[in-house]
Amino acid sequence: MVAIKAHEADRALARLDSTYRLVLIYGRDAGLVSERASALARAHVDDPSDAFQLVRMSGDEIASDPLKLVDEANTIGLFGGRRAIRVSPTSKPLLAAVEPLLTTPSKDAIVIVEAGDLQRSNPLRTACERARTALAVPCYGDAARDLVGIIDEMVRLAGKTIDRASRDHLAGLLGGDRQTSRREIEKLLLYVGAEKTVSETHIDAVVGDTAQREQAMLVDAVFSGKLPALDLAQAKLAGEGLDPGVMLGTVLRHTLTLLKARQGMDAGRSARDMVAAMRLPYPRIAATEVALSNWTTAKLMDAVTLLGNATLAARRDGEIGRAGATRALWTLARLGRQTARGE
Numbered sequence: 001m002v003a004i005k006a007h008e009a010d011r012a013l014a015r016l017d018s019t020y021r022l023v024l025i026y027g028r029d030a031g032l033v034s035e036r037a038s039a040l041a042r043a044h045v046d047d048p049s050d051a052f053q054l055v056r057m058s059g060d061e062i063a064s065d066p067l068k069l070v071d072e073a074n075t076i077g078l079f080g081g082r083r084a085i086r087v088s089p090t091s092k093p094l095l096a097a098v099e100p101l102l103t104t105p106s107k108d109a110i111v112i113v114e115a116g117d118l119q120r121s122n123p124l125r126t127a128c129e130r131a132r133t134a135l136a137v138p139c140y141g142d143a144a145r146d147l148v149g150i151i152d153e154m155v156r157l158a159g160k161t162i163d164r165a166s167r168d169h170l171a172g173l174l175g176g177d178r179q180t181s182r183r184e185i186e187k188l189l190l191y192v193g194a195e196k197t198v199s200e201t202h203i204d205a206v207v208g209d210t211a212q213r214e215q216a217m218l219v220d221a222v223f224s225g226k227l228p229a230l231d232l233a234q235a236k237l238a239g240e241g242l243d244p245g246v247m248l249g250t251v252l253r254h255t256l257t258l259l260k261a262r263q264g265m266d267a268g269r270s271a272r273d274m275v276a277a278m279r280l281p282y283p284r285i286a287a288t289e290v291a292l293s294n295w296t297t298a299k300l301m302d303a304v305t306l307l308g309n310a311t312l313a314a315r316r317d318g319e320i321g322r323a324g325a326t327r328a329l330w331t332l333a334r335l336g337r338q339t340a341r342g343e
Contacts, residue, residue: 004135004136004137004138005138006027006138006139006140009036009137009138009139010036012135012137013036013039013040013137016040016135017135019132019133020110020133020134020135021101021105021106021109021110021111021133021134022098022101022102022105022110022111022112022113022128022131022133022134022135023040023110023111023112023113023134023135023136023137024098024113024115024124024125024128024134024135024136024137025037025040025112025113025114025115025137025139026114026115026116026117026118026125026136026137026138026139027116027117027118027138027139027140028116028117028139028140028276028277028279029139029140029178030089030116030179031178031179031180031181031182032139032140032178032179033089033114033115033116033139034114034179035178035179036137036139037086037112037114038086040084040110040112041054041084041086041110041112042054042084044082044083044084044110045081045082045083045084046081046082052083053081053082053083053084054083054084054086055072055083055084055085055086055109056086056088057069057072057085057086057087057088058087058088058090059087059088059089059090059092059094059113059114060088060090060092062087062090062094062097063090063092063093063094063097064092066094066096066097067097068097069085069087069097069098069101069111070097070100070101072085072109073085073101073106073109073111074106075109076108081108082108082109082110083108083109083110084109084110084111084112085106085109085110085111085112086112086114087111087112087113087114088114089114089115089116090115091116093123093124094113094115094124095123095124095127098111098113098124098127098128099127101133102127102128102131102133102134105133117277140276147171147174147181148167148168148171150178150181150182150185151167151170151171151185152167154182154185154186154189155167155185155189155198158189159196160189160192160195160196160197160198161196161197161198162197162198163197165200166198166199166200166203169200169203170185170188170198170203170207172281173203173207173213173281174207174281184206184207187206187207188202188203188206188207191205191206214233214236214237215233215237215242215247215250216281216284217229217232217233218230218233218234218237218247218250218251218329219250219251219254220284220287220288220291221233221333222251222329222332222333222336223254223258223287223288223291223294223295223332223336224287224290224291224336224337225333225334225335225336225337225338225339226333226336226337227330227333227334227337230329230330230333234247234326234329243314244314244322244324244325244326245311245314245315245325247325247329248307248310248311248314248325248328248329249311251307251329251332252304252307252308252311255300255303255304255307256304257278258288258291258292258295258300259297259300259301259304261274261275261277261278261292262274262292262295262296262297262300263297265292266297271289271292271293272289274292275288275289275292291336294336294339295336295339299335299339303332303335306328306331306332307328307332309328310324310325310327310328
């Protein structure tokens with residue numbers, strides 16, 4: 001049985017052993033799953049534009065009729081040559097369609113199955129990991145070093161340069177989905193135009209939104225108990241005219257997300273797994289993992305109640321609501337500071 005780790009995926013796919021005739025590419029990062037499946041399929045045919053060589057099949061249809069995949073995999077190409085079959089993701093079970101190909105693999109076609117986040121006990125993942133003729137490839141959100149590599153590659157191919165500080169700043173604004181990150185970089189390069197150097201000024205003008213970043217700062221300050229950072233974020237957002245009800249709503253939405261994740265942890269999932277599913281920008285991942293470890297389900301439910309009441313008050317009366325919003329956020333931040341200290 002061969003089970004590769006996420007950081008080994010690119011190397012394993014680049015030097016794919018010829019005994020692997022079925023490759024399961026799965027994970028939370030749908031963009032990375034698609035990118036790797038596309039690259040693998042193109043590498044295993046002579047002409048990717050030929051629909052007879054590169055066959056696309058719907059995961060939903062295969063789940064409804066498992067024999068379709070077996071029939072296609074055993075079809076002999078009209079003009080011979082190598083073939084690749086790419087199966088799109090589906091929420092329906094595919095084990096019945098895949099199992100026959102694990103025991104009797106196709107001789108001339110490689111089958112590439114795309115899937116979402118599969119737990120370790122998932123039957124399809126388990127079957128592929130145990131089979132000698134299959135490879136299961138995990139795809140998780142890009143780490144900082146992965147984002148840096150993508151940025152360097154795309155900037156270089158565009159004939160431009162970017163210094164380390166600007167590159168790190170850009171990486172901090174990008175999330176954990178590969179395709180979304182690439183689209184943001186493409187948008188940035190288009191904005192830079194004929195200029196040869198990508199600067200922080202370009203990045204701030206195009207990638208993300210300043211108000212969104214300041215709201216993220218507000219949220220993280222609350223749950224980590226960093227009162228000076230909370231004060232600064234509130235002042236900036238208030239100076240930009242942001243309604244206190246909107247501030248509270250932002251924190252409330254994140255609280256509900258944390259509550260759902262914390263309940264997942266109570267059921268046995270790790271903080272890392274739950275945070276990865278949120279697809280946060282890289283700099284926020286560590287802070288959110290810490291918050292999840294510190295805040296219990298009971299405390300988060302109390303926070304939801306407090307924020308809900310403060311939001312309602314802010315909508316009813318702007319002036320009173322503003323003071324109530326500040327009081328609610330500072331109350332939670334003090335609780336965040338206590339939880340961080342283990343009190």
